[in-house]
Amino acid sequence: MKPICSGRFDGLIESLSRGAAQLTSRRGFLSQCGLWLVAASSLPLLPVARRAQAGERPVAKPARKFASEFANHAQTNDPTRCNYWRYCASDGYLCACCGGGPHTCPPGTSPSPTSWIGSCINPDDGRTYLIAYRDCCGQDSCGRCACLGQEGDMPSYRPQVNNDIVWCFGASSMVYHCSSAGLVGLAE
Amino acid sequence: MRGWSGGILAAGVAASALVLASPALAGDSDDLTADAKLQLAESHVTATLAPTDLRRLYVLDVAFPAAEAARTYVLDGTSGQVEGMFNQAYWPNFAVSPDGSELYAVDSYWEKHTRGKRSDYIVVRDARTLQVSEDIPLPAGRLLIVSKKYNFDVTPDGHYGLTYNLAPQTAVTVTDLKERKAVGTIGIPGCGLIFAQGPARFSSLCADGAIATVSFDESANATVKRTANVFDAKNDPAFEHSGWDKHHQMLYLVTYHGRVIPVNLAGEQAVIGASWSLTSDAERSAGWRPGGWQISHFHSPKRRLYVLMHRGRDWTHKNSGTEVWEFDATTGTRLQRVKLPEPAQSIAVSQDADALLYVIADSYRIYGFRLATGKPLYRTKPLGFTPQLLTVWGE
Numbered sequence: 397m398k399p400i401c402s403g404r405f406d407g408l409i410e411s412l413s414r415g416a417a418q419l420t421s422r423r424g425f426l427s428q429c430g431l432w433l434v435a436a437s438s439l440p441l442l443p444v445a446r447r448a449q450a451g452e453r454p455v456a457k458p459a460r461k462f463a464s465e466f467a468n469h470a471q472t473n474d475p476t477r478c479n480y481w482r483y484c485a486s487d488g489y490l491c492a493c494c495g496g497g498p499h500t501c502p503p504g505t506s507p508s509p510t511s512w513i514g515s516c517i518n519p520d521d522g523r524t525y526l527i528a529y530r531d532c533c534g535q536d537s538c539g540r541c542a543c544l545g546q547e548g549d550m551p552s553y554r555p556q557v558n559n560d561i562v563w564c565f566g567a568s569s570m571v572y573h574c575s576s577a578g579l580v581g582l583a584e
Numbered sequence: 585m586r587g588w589s590g591g592i593l594a595a596g597v598a599a600s601a602l603v604l605a606s607p608a609l610a611g612d613s614d615d616l617t618a619d620a621k622l623q624l625a626e627s628h629v630t631a632t633l634a635p636t637d638l639r640r641l642y643v644l645d646v647a648f649p650a651a652e653a654a655r656t657y658v659l660d661g662t663s664g665q666v667e668g669m670f671n672q673a674y675w676p677n678f679a680v681s682p683d684g685s686e687l688y689a690v691d692s693y694w695e696k697h698t699r700g701k702r703s704d705y706i707v708v709r710d711a712r713t714l715q716v717s718e719d720i721p722l723p724a725g726r727l728l729i730v731s732k733k734y735n736f737d738v739t740p741d742g743h744y745g746l747t748y749n750l751a752p753q754t755a756v757t758v759t760d761l762k763e764r765k766a767v768g769t770i771g772i773p774g775c776g777l778i779f780a781q782g783p784a785r786f787s788s789l790c791a792d793g794a795i796a797t798v799s800f801d802e803s804a805n806a807t808v809k810r811t812a813n814v815f816d817a818k819n820d821p822a823f824e825h826s827g828w829d830k831h832h833q834m835l836y837l838v839t840y841h842g843r844v845i846p847v848n849l850a851g852e853q854a855v856i857g858a859s860w861s862l863t864s865d866a867e868r869s870a871g872w873r874p875g876g877w878q879i880s881h882f883h884s885p886k887r888r889l890y891v892l893m894h895r896g897r898d899w900t901h902k903n904s905g906t907e908v909w910e911f912d913a914t915t916g917t918r919l920q921r922v923k924l925p926e927p928a929q930s931i932a933v934s935q936d937a938d939a940l941l942y943v944i945a946d947s948y949r950i951y952g953f954r955l956a957t958g959k960p961l962y963r964t965k966p967l968g969f970t971p972q973l974l975t976v977w978g979e
Contacts, residue, residue, distance in 0.1 A: 553776030
């Protein structure tokens with residue numbers, strides 16, 4: 397992944413995450429969502445789907461150090477930049493630029509109990525880790541450090557692999573603020 | 585300092601004398617009684633838009649950095665001049681009634697800005713005054729997603745508004761726009777988007793590549809007919825903003841890899857036509873492919889498809905386009921390549937005979953091009969926060 401378009405248009409598409417309805421109870425929502433919405437306690441389930449998704453990519457990439465184009469340009473020192481290694485499938489405003497961090501929601505917001513899962517390569521050790529992309533919800537858009545991941549992004553009629561849906565499902569607020577990327581563990 | 589003020593006062597008195605000596609100007613209406621008027625007084629009036637025409641352009645600004653500040657601008661598409669604006673709400677949708685008399689905004693609100701009870705509505709406005717005439721509640725809610733045009737559609741006769749939801753089942757709420765009330769919600773399991781093609785019928789794209797066509801009655805009781813798989817949803821999915829020719833009930837699916845699959849939606853079940861490609865082998869090798877946000881639009885009178893194109897690798901389907909390619913949709917023949925002065929995310933085409941191409945550039949300027957020449961007519965100053973979707977009347 398790379399930050400999409402340069403300039404102000406970064407903000408666009410930024411595929412803000414995720415949403416659902418306050419109109420549905422949290423329990424009812426989670427019970428009906430099946431595999432594509434995953435509560436924190438069951439995070440390890442989703443990477444299977446996500447990794448399978450990666451295997452569906454239409455065309456092979458040219459040979460590089462890593463199979464992931466994102467990993468070939470990733471760095472491990474600065475979580476306020478779009479190419480921080482954990483953000484390989486992240487979309488939206490980086491919580492690290494908004495008073496939070498890769499696994500910390502900024503003050504005044506709360507993490508969604510549901511999340512995306514990505515499998516990202518740490519370029520320092522070449523190993524693949526599971527990352528939980530959890531939105532922080534409860535304030536309007538942070539508006540800082542917009543990043544867009546497109547790898548694996550599918551149209552919204554395949555909602556489980558679309559990155560434009562507001563993903564505060566089950567949170568106390570359906571208002572998206574920023575995107576975090578917590579480490580779950582090794583994917584190997 | 586005091587002397588300076590005195591100078592200003594003197595100039596003001598002189599100006600007042602000039603005003604009093606001038607004949608009065610008439611206004612349309614005002615709030616001054618006759619004896620309170622100066623001899624010259626401007627009336628302070630509110631403008632009314634001219635009747636909706638084929639060159640009117642609506643620009644939905646989703647305001648990414650402050651999403652609660654979304655709004656729609658009304659432009660004269662011939663000149664690019666802003667003629668009005670109205671507020672929308674969180675990740676909204678927008679459409680124009682088929683007769684051009686009303687505007688429909690699909691909005692979600694919280695009672696305390698970002699807190700409190702959520703309410704969802706189809707907000708009906710008069711197309712000339714932009715005044716709200718009705719807030720029609722959507723009791724089943726709606727999906728919150730970065731705004732996509734075909735999450736809301738109006739049936740061709742203007743009777744029903746159809747809004748998409750995911751909570752968590754995918755569903756469409758049917759709203760009777762004449763009676764001003766939601767009449768029910770129809771489940772469309774595994775499918776999404778809305779292409780309203782009949783008086784009481786719409787089609788949706790499905791996660792497995794099928795197309796579901798839903799026929800419903802006045803109480804939203806529905807029957808669904810699905811096709812076999814029309815496209816490869818896993819390896820070459822169709823863009824959400826594919827070419828939709830509502831007048832001829834034809835959907836031209838544009839895929840990530842640049843295939844075009846014509847689909848006839850005129851009946852109770854979709855009928856698939858022969859596919860063709862946007863690109864030649866050489867162009868594909870050079871990396872040409874569709875991409876952006878509102879990546880395509882359709883000109884119904886001439887049955888022409890317009891697609892934003894760029895050069896890139898796989899997974900650049902949201903990269904901005906550098907050119908707009910024009911195709912005769914009946915033959916798949918490319919007619920023109922319009923090179924854009926700067927990359928762009930969204931396009932639309934006016935539906936008149938001498939059509940204009942509208943473009944939202946990455947600078948947030950709106951460009952207008954004459955398609956007859958491929959040359960730009962104008963570019964606006966950057967508009968709003970993050971303008972994203974374009975709508976024209978009659979599309």
